Amino acid sequence: MPPASPDDSVSAPKIKTAAPRSYAPAASSEIKIHAKDVNVFYGDKQALFDVNIDIPAKSVTAFIGPSGCGKSTFLRCINRMNDTIPTAKVSGVIEIDGQDVNLKSVDPVVLRSRVGMVFQKPNPFPKTIFENVAYGPRIHGLATGKAELEAIVESSLKKAGLWNEVADRLHQPGTGLSGGQQQRLVIARAIAVGPEVILMDEPCSALDPIATARIEELIDELRSQFCIVIVTHSMAQAARVSQKTAFFHLGKLVESGSTEDMFTNPRDTRTQDYITGRFG
């Protein structure tokens, strides 16, 4: 595969100024994910209570809240990752484009090819960089030939802003990359399947500030193509990258709305206490 030309606009990330970033424009009105009365139980313990939220398409929605508040649990409901936990039980309705994901007729395998996920700790497979990105296209049979597969890998790596760094070592192990590069590699891996939604579960919590800034820029770039839902511990991060924010507390969705409103004018006192650092 030829190395990317230096003037490749997609792969060259725009260096942003250090000036405080303005809040991104308001969320688009089109609803991608609609959740109604979602309850989740782990065995006898109830982890989520009657969560209702609409998540807009082509924008970034942030879930914030103290540890154990259920924000990751709710995220894992959207692509049915809770199915892998034997004791988990989910009730209520979660619709993506009007289709309930929890129906028996919905195959989680197909669902997850539409809803990609990025985890807290970078988890590249112990394979080469190329094989990591080609994994999804291979198992879903997206490419008919070697050339097509290579094209998918290249465009995914470019979208994830990693191409320039790895173009000359695609066949070295993905585990040899730095933490931030690994996280962008798994984002490229998720993009390669062509999802509509990307779920990110605290994607920067294991990264240093510079790698975090790089990922945040990437999230901002990806917003034009994907519906992104991000769980984060950092309120500053939520403020920087998201257009919509939802605050979870003790398994309940306390408040959700445009990020700007949430941080300047919270309606609930619990939200106010949390974002002003009084607890959590």
Place this chain on the structure above:
Amino acid sequence: MLIWLSLLFLALFSSVAFMLGRGRAVKTAGGVARVLHSLPGYYGTYAALWAGVPAALLLLLGAMFGGRVEDAMLQAQRPAVVRALAVDRQAVFFSDAQAIASGIAPSEIAYEGELKAALDIKVAEAQRVDALIRYSVLALAGVLALAGFLLAFPRLSADFRARNRVEGWVGGLLLTCSIAAVLTTVGILMSLVWESWRFFQTVSPISFLLGTEWNPQIAMRADQVAATGAFGAVPLFAGTFLIMLIAMAVAAPVGLYSAIYLSEYASRPVRATIKPLLEILAGVPTVVYGFFAALTVGPLFRAFFNGIGAAMAGGPFPGVADYLMQVQNQMALVAGVVMGIMLIPFVSSLSDDIINAVPQTLRDGSYAMGATKSETVKRVVLPAALPGIMAAMLLAVSRAVGETMIVTMAAGLQAKLTANPLDTVTTVTVQIVTLLTGDQEFDSAKTLSAFGLGLTLFVVTLGLNIIALRIVQKYREQYD
């Protein structure tokens, strides 16, 4: 008896030293334990260690080597009448002298005249020497105990670092234990190498390693025919290899698949039932597998192949039919299959641990991509676990190569160079057993060849283990 009494007494003395040491430390601190550098118990332990350990070591050394010293002292001077005796008779003379001296019944040889006089002198000398050694060891131990205590006791003061010293002693103890294990291994290896070297002086290593005929029977009398045996080890290693291959053909897929099932597919209650059952299989003694092979599997396989032979009789391959009808109970296949069954829990338990060590985040990552369970297992979990699984297989191979009991009972004793699993074969380990069981003189090529085989086998299994460890180390840092 005396040594037990003295050890008991030493223990008492140590306890007293502990009390005194502890008391002195507390006293120097003016009764305030907080002022002490270490907890009061450490001061007591320090005093007790110095009082007890050197003396105890001396007592043990005395018990171990006192007899040797006594022998040497007694035999240093041999009267002319004794020297006139044959060498083995001299040994009996001295052992009789010692027996009479300590009041045990001597041999039935009658001593008369000058010999009787010499014996009486030696009996008296033996009693003297025995008492001398015994009491000097005791006295020396007493002095050591007292000196140790007197050395340690004055040192004890509030700022004396008793904890560090005691920890030094404990470190020394741990070091001694690990060195003991290493030294034992070195000792075994040295004896193996030494005896093999003696063997290779009579049989050249080349004819041993490359010879294809194994017939270690050596004539008892010089005038017997076939006075020199044949020591070509190739048939033995071929037999070992054949049985190992059959065993791994059984153990590798069954063990690996059961590990995959247990770690990836089984529900918790199923896993909780099957895993202990498999581990029971690992606890069955190999001799039980041996008679299972010889009495159950062997006749079963024989009946099976004889039946096929009978069915084929009159068919287009009369030679094959005749051969199958003559298959015996003992064959490589039986030993290999049963050994494979023995190795299943070994392979599955090791592989299960390795598969479980693959981080859950990798599985989550794969599932989140929309991979099915089988895709996740085949494309992510197994490749990640592969180095460890390879290492587990190599460990299983080295166990198969070293296994003796099953092969002795189920594979036969005849050294044949064959790749036919229905034939009787023999292995290296079986030959070592047959060469060394019973009364043997360790100076003929026949018995010494066992050491040659043992050394070669040791090198092979050591090589396998080293390769296995290397593989594990090389790929260990891969996930993380």
